[in-house]
Amino acid sequence: MKFLRIQLVLCLFAFLSVQCKEVSTPKPRGYFRINFPEHEYDTLQHGFPYSFEYPEYTKIAKDRSPSAEAYWINIEYPEYRGKIHLSYKSVDNNLREILEDSRRLAYKHSIKADAIGEKLFEAPEKKVYGILYDIKGDAASSVQFFLTDSVRNFLRGSLYFNVIPNKDSLAPVVDFVKEDIYHLMETFEWKSLSDN
Template sequence: MQFKILIKRGVTLAILMLLVWSCKNTPTPKPRAYFRISFPEHKYDSLENKYPYFFEYPQYTRIIQDKAVNAEPYWINIDYPAYNGKIHLSYKVVKNNLADMLEDNRKLAYKHSIKADAIGEKLFMAPEKKVYGILYDIKGDAASSIQFFLTDSVRNFLRGSLYFNAIPNKDSLAPVVDFVKEDIMHMMETFEWKSLPKTK
């Protein structure tokens, strides 16, 4: 009988010690986390033969004709439905105004410097295809993370900008931006100019 009482007291004492010991641990807040995003393998299709330019675009996107009020012919959007984002592409014919186009493009990219932590510029040149451009890598909580242009410096000019339909947050969007940036680089590397389609 004495032995059973001793065992009960020992177990009770052990439980009390555990409770006291566990109360001494100060809880620490967990760092903010974001949902893990899984990405498909990068695979590409060829753009239809109805534009004055050609490139390979991701199979997991949709090419949508730009329906904005001020949209011009050959303006398209590359829609990323899974990530709620779009690459807006606008095409213009150069008419002795390349310097103005380049300056307008630079202003549009650096308009985001208010919210950006930094803006990197990557020069792109493919002289054998007469494709030259700059990719603007916009870091921080700017509305657009990537902007770029491509030109043959004589007749054709194409401008692109990446936007997400979400509040800009560099931490949560960073994996998606990196994923899309690889697609944009592939697009620039496969880019070619074609003659303008005949209008009816």
Template sequence: MHNYFILLISLFLLSVSCNSDYTPKPRGYFRIDLPEREYKQTPEKLPYAFEYPVYSVLVNYRQTQPELYWINLVFPKFNATLHLSYKTIDNNLEEYLNDSRNFVYKHTVKADAISETPYLNAEKKVYGILYDIKGDAASNTQFFLTDSTHNFIRGALYFEVYPNKDSLAPVLDFINKDLVHLIETFEWN
């Protein structure tokens, strides 16, 4: 009987001591292989020129876009597209600037923060702002460039996936560095 009592107490202590608090495991994401950085030049038929990554595809949507020189820079490996909208200025620069700013700040509903980085290249007459939209916004990077008298271009990067800042962060950081290169090499033809 004494052994039975010790066995019962041992089983009770063993069952009580095995309770551990559950801690959720962090969510894992797929490893993304990023390509080497290498660039090529845009075709000469455009009223602007820049260097863009060789891992992307430049697509002219002249047939479906309302404007002649609107193009898309498609990143097939990352399921992303940079939409570039070109306009000629006809005493309406302020309208284009306001439109660009309004398009960016429509993302404040989902954005954690929006930062603006001005770009100025007086030698090439390229002026603009790069917008970095933090959080689960539909478009995390937008920019505009202008010579302030004749030409205006607006860019917006979209991913064809549900926005999740954690899973998109490595790809977004990688593409953003190439977009900065695009802006720094941009010039008007």
């Protein structure tokens, strides 16, 4: 009888240990959900040889880097630790060199990029022409672009984040900022400084 009880207890223990085992399934690695504000814009107007609409949730700051020139500014996204660096140059029979320099700076990211797409931009009624470089992968800059009137003015833009590049975690923010860049390009106009 004692032997039967021991066997019964052991069987019950074995049954319960098998029943209590959790079946675990691997879960994919995830990232925090990011809530974005509505796209609303203000107009940059005074003191520059250009104007465009920029997002209300950003901050416009003068570029304070040692190499900064006149009319260089940053559109800062403090919540996402990102900046669109805008650098302006006047064209003086050197458009070819400026264009090649801009292209070289965009393709400098090809070492880490999976692909670089080019999208042509034209607004002939405003004399605004350019290219947007869509840089895929873990490159330091995800988007670069330039705008020019082909005669006197040139503006280059580049998007950078102050984080380690990770295409998966940055993708929603890059897509959000890319909409702002498209809007900037579509609302962009050249001005003479006497218009200010």
